[in-house]
Amino acid sequence: MIDPARRGPAGAVRSGRAGAQGMGPKPEFPAVVPVPMTISGITDATEVAAGGYFTCAVLGSGSTECWGRNEYGQLGNGDATDSPLPAKVIGF
Secondary structure, three states: OOOHHHOEOOEOEEOOEEOOOOOOOOOOOOOOOOOOOEOOOOOOEEEEEEEOOEEEEEEOOOOEEEEEOOOOOOOOOOOOOOEEEEEEOOOO
16 A cells, blocks of 8 residues: 555556556557656556556545556456556446
8 A cells, every 4th residue: 555645646567567668569558668657647546556467556536547458358447458548447
């Protein structure tokens, strides 16, 4: 859990490695970038977790958003389309 006093933008994570984004070779996902970066739309993350090629953040509002690969519906947004931007998890 992130200390509430330290809430803020979420860094990108790839395969459990903080500071890397991208899932190549898909063109909509950039190659791995070996530096921390801000994820568009995530400004008040309280928790961040990474899976295999996807990442989720719990926001200060209590909602959860995920981004990355989604071929098995792991983003929880109701479809199986990859998302380079955060997508709201449905029914969580």
